[in-house]
Amino acid sequence: MQTPSNSVEVSQQNIREVLEKSLQHPVLFYFWAPMDEASANFVQSLQELAQQYQGAFTLALLNCQQEQNIAMQFGVQTIPTFALFSQGQPVDGLSGPQSVDAVKTMLSKHLPSQDEMNLIQASELIQQEEYSQALSLLQALAEDFQNKPETKLALAHCLLETKQFDSAETALQHIPLEYQDNYYKSLIAKLELHQQAANSPELIALEAEFSNNQDNPKLASELAAQYHEVNRDEEALEILWSFLKSDLNILDGDMKKTFMDILSSLGQGHPLASQYRRQLYSLLY
Numbered sequence: 322m323q324t325p326s327n328s329v330e331v332s333q334q335n336i337r338e339v340l341e342k343s344l345q346h347p348v349l350f351y352f353w354a355p356m357d358e359a360s361a362n363f364v365q366s367l368q369e370l371a372q373q374y375q376g377a378f379t380l381a382l383l384n385c386q387q388e389q390n391i392a393m394q395f396g397v398q399t400i401p402t403f404a405l406f407s408q409g410q411p412v413d414g415l416s417g418p419q420s421v422d423a424v425k426t427m428l429s430k431h432l433p434s435q436d437e438m439n440l441i442q443a444s445e446l447i448q449q450e451e452y453s454q455a456l457s458l459l460q461a462l463a464e465d466f467q468n469k470p471e472t473k474l475a476l477a478h479c480l481l482e483t484k485q486f487d488s489a490e491t492a493l494q495h496i497p498l499e500y501q502d503n504y505y506k507s508l509i510a511k512l513e514l515h516q517q518a519a520n521s522p523e524l525i526a527l528e529a530e531f532s533n534n535q536d537n538p539k540l541a542s543e544l545a546a547q548y549h550e551v552n553r554d555e556e557a558l559e560i561l562w563s564f565l566k567s568d569l570n571i572l573d574g575d576m577k578k579t580f581m582d583i584l585s586s587l588g589q590g591h592p593l594a595s596q597y598r599r600q601l602y603s604l605l606y
Contacts, residue, residue: 327371331383336391339381343406347378347431349424352392352402354385359418360401366421375442377432378405407431436466443475452482453590470500477508483591484552486515519551531560538564542576549583557583558597569604 331339331350342348351367353360364382371380385392385400395404403415405427413427433441439458446455456479459472466472473492480489490512496505524547531537531544541560548557561580564571571577580597587594 327374327376327378328368328380328382331381331391332388333391339379340406340409342379344409346376347405347407347412347428348381349378349428350381350383350395350402350404350406352383352385352395352397352400352404354400356386357400363401363418367424370421370424374428374432375438377438378428403427405431436462440466440472440475443479447475447478450482452479453588455479456483457590470497474500474505474508481508481511481515484554484587485593486512486519486552487555515552519553521551523547524551538571538576542572542579545583546579549579549586554583554587555593558593562597562600566600566604 329335329339339348349367349371351364353364355361367380367382371378383391385397395402399416401418403419403424404411405413412431415423415427439462443455443458446452446458455475459467459476459479462472467476473496477489477492477496480486480492489508493505493508493512527540527544527547531540534540541564545557545560548554548560558580561576561583565577565580569577580601584594584598589595
């Protein structure tokens with residue numbers, strides 16, 4: 322039998338090591354036997370469940386026909402039997418055939434919830450500077466988790482790094498005073514740097530010139546390029562699209578190229594890029 326990650330086949334050689342694993346995180350022992358078809362068939366379902374929990378527990382598979390001595394040491398009298406160990410001690414168990422939902426219910430009493438695991442994973446991704454992936458996990462959390470100050474700080478961090486500055490500012494406005502530590506201050510500083518660059522005198526002058534000549538595509542393209550340089554991409558795309566929706570080949574195609582370059586820089590998963598790609602495709606097709 323091939324054993325995927327998060328699962329281990331128990332034997333006399335590794336039983337001590339497997340029990341020691343439960344000192345770090347829970348281990349679910351599953352006592353089964355090939356002669357019992359129902360217990361044998363359930364192995365794959367448990368392996369898939371262990372994969373879904375992404376390392377929150379280790380599945381320890383014990384073939385009672387091959388390892389009768391271990392089964393006797395555990396006092397197993399029924400096949401299948403489930404025994405959950407934590408901190409080296411049995412904390413819960415089930416006896417006889419069970420559904421996957423029944424096993425989940427037992428695990429839920431002792432394991433972090435899916436939202437808690439996703440929050441932990443998002444924190445790890447932030448440490449690895451995988452901000453887009455972390456952001457997806459954070460935005461999928463239940464509302465009560467999203468309202469936690471530590472979640473809002475992580476969310477603001479990811480929004481800043483993915484250049485969604487307005488959303489980041491909104492998240493930072495709702496951080497309680499007791500959470501306004503050095504981490505919070507570093508995020509505020511990063512936001513303020515962006516705001517200063519995004520409102521330079523040169524840019525303000527170009528905005529004023531365009532406001533007096535809003536039908537000038539060359540001026541619009543210059544302003545959009547300046548907006549993009551200071552990460553004001555939504556405003557850049559809005560200006561470009563106001564011209565492109567009427568003529569995709571305006572400025573001999575240069576404006577469309579600028580538009581596509583901004584979309585590419587935002588990346589495939591960015592909501593703003595997705596929105597404007599859909600609008601572009603609606604014209605093309």
